[in-house]
Amino acid sequence: MNGADGQSPVIVVGAGLAGLTCALDLVRAGLPVRVLEAADEVGGRVRTDRRDGFLLDRGFQVFNTSYPQVRRRVELPRLRLRPFTPGVLVHTAEGSRVRLCDPTRRPSDALALLTAKRERGTGPGPLALAALGPLCALDLLAPPRLLKRLPERTTREELARWRVPERVVDGFLRPFLAGVFLEDDLDTSSRMFHLTWRSMLRGTLTLPADGMGAVPRQLAEDLPPGCVERASPVAAVSAAGVTFADGSAAGARAVVVATDAAAARTLVPGLPAVATRTVTTYHHAATRSPLREPTLLLDARRRILNTCVLTEVAPTYSSDGRALVSTSVLGTDAPGREAALREVLAELYGTGTRDWERVGTATVAGALPAMVPPWPLSRTGRTASGVYVCGDHRATGSVQGAMASGTRTARELLADLARR
Missing domain, CATH: 3.50.50.60 (FAD/NAD(P)-binding domain)
Incomplete structure (x- = not known):
């Protein structure tokens, strides 16, 4: 041609x-x-596949509206974007559930965190989370060219340099960033962390109505x-x-x-x-939604990367009203892994999972480059x-x-x- x-x-x-x-x-x-x-x-x-009346993205993915290339090239109204909750739910090591949110977008949730009675060892508290304030201010306000020139180290080392408490790192940042970078040791470049954190603070995480x-x-x-x-x-x-x-x-x-x-x-x-990272996403169909909100659910024990009822975010992911629960884990699928995952999901969602139908499994080899310093x-x-x-x-x-x-x-x- x-x-x-x-x-x-x-x-x-x-x-x-x-x-x-x-x-x-x-x-x-x-x-x-x-x-x-x-x-x-x-x-x-x-890619998005259509199977058994569901839209199945190949691996758990989200669309961030703050990316400069996205804003320059993509007509967002054509995608009919559906937003996630601006925050996450964390299943703590002690078995309780803690909601962590962006206080600038959900003041009521932030107030609830401040005023709630807390038991010892139930995730990061408001004072510990406040330690993220200076770091968030830098990433929110500084131009990207400055963030790209910051001294490079691992994300783990960078969080320690900012004196972010271990309780916040282990109870929130490590499980959250594991799903972003597909690694749970915080080895990713600190420059990449700052740019990613900036995009989270400035943008909205969404799903297109017709899939990624x-x-x-x-x-x-x-x-x-x-x-x-x-x-x-x-x-x-x-x-x-x-x-x-x-x-x-x-x-x-x-x-x-x-x-x-x-x-x-x-x-x-x-x-x-x-070097690259591999991720596997399991898609399950449930007759009823196990979580009636469009929110990422994380596990502080790091048995999964994250899980979400995608049909609470975008109902168009299901053609018949059933709920679509998508859960991602590091590595590949293996015999017995899905059965063990159901037990974890039963604990995280607080409901039985034996009657959930497995409608798809997607292993994405080389899903992301391993962005370790330098x-x-x-x-x-x-x-x-x-x-x-x-x-x-x-x-x-x-x-x-x-x-x-x-x-x-x-x-x-x-x-x-x-x-x-």
Whole structure:
């Protein structure tokens, strides 16, 4: 497929968020583009399946409205976003449940925390949580360029430097951030923590009414008809074109590899290896909702990453009124793991789970890069082979990171073409 003037296209391998964003910028610059996607739908790891009357996101995901790339590129009304509660419920090690909220958005909940009678050892109290105030003020008010230049250490070390009490770390931050970074030792770069915390403070966590897959679908819809070619797996790439899995080939003015880290390294062998995190999400259907609110439920004992009744957030995730409970854990599925998980969920929700129907399990290998220090927040898309590479593994593990990497790579590619 060439442009109207016979010009060879730029080929983008992969129709995830990074690849679609890169393609959009190249198209808007006037270049012909082919986006080659191996799967039958766009999105990469941001996919939503329809099964047994439910929308099942591949892995637990949320959409943060504060990301700059999101605000620049996505028409939010088209997504029909549904918000989570601005806070979480924590099942403490002692078996009680504590509600922690953003006091600027839910003053009544904050007042309840202040005035409630508390038993010893039932999670972080208001005075301990107040220690987060200076850190929150910095992340809320400081420009991102300043946060990116802060001294880098692990998140655990950074929280200790800010003198955040262990009770707050173990009772709230560690279980919450485990679900964000897919690791429960707080080893993630402190710079990434500050940027993520800023986005939490400034934005709203939501779900699109039609699932997270609606985000990449919207980006794909904004490309010219026929630009995205699904079910088109690529076996090899070079700066001059690609070879398909069936042995056929296509030439290109330039090639961008916009796959996950493992696939990118297979296609571009000179790339450095990137450690990644794996997560498994279990989807259960229940006749009645075990928690009548759109709130994340965390476990201070860290037996899970998080769990939520997604149909309380977005009722459109169910076609027949049944509740959809989604729970994420680190690692892969294994025999007996789901049965053990039901026992944990029975304790967390305070209800029986034996009659819950398992409607799906999604293991996402390489769900996020392991962003341990030193972690560059942005890497060039240029490589020694002349092929360009983008993806969250070249930036930060987030929707923002994937789209920002695609943006940077398109900018670099256009600059290089202008110099030829």
